[in-house]
Amino acid sequence: MARSRRRYLRTLILGLLAMAALVWGAVDSFDIPPERIWDMFLMTLVVVAALVLAAAATAALWIGIRRLSARD
Numbered sequence: 001m002a003r004s005r006r007r008y009l010r011t012l013i014l015g016l017l018a019m020a021a022l023v024w025g026a027v028d029s030f031d032i033p034p035e036r037i038w039d040m041f042l043m044t045l046v047v048v049a050a051l052v053l054a055a056a057a058t059a060a061l062w063i064g065i066r067r068l069s070a071r072d
Helices: 003-030 034-070
Strands: none
Touching: 003 034
């Protein structure tokens, strides 16, 4: 395995473990119910999906306007 690939995988795994430690700390130390964390995670996914769709719509509109203006 290439050195850059190992470094990428190590960073990915360490990042996931750090995130799991933060979630565990929130549940254990601050008594946040796991259901609340799942709700926040799902809401984050919804917001990210909405942002991606808004960006795609904006790009499509921009490209459409450029094509229409190029016809003149």
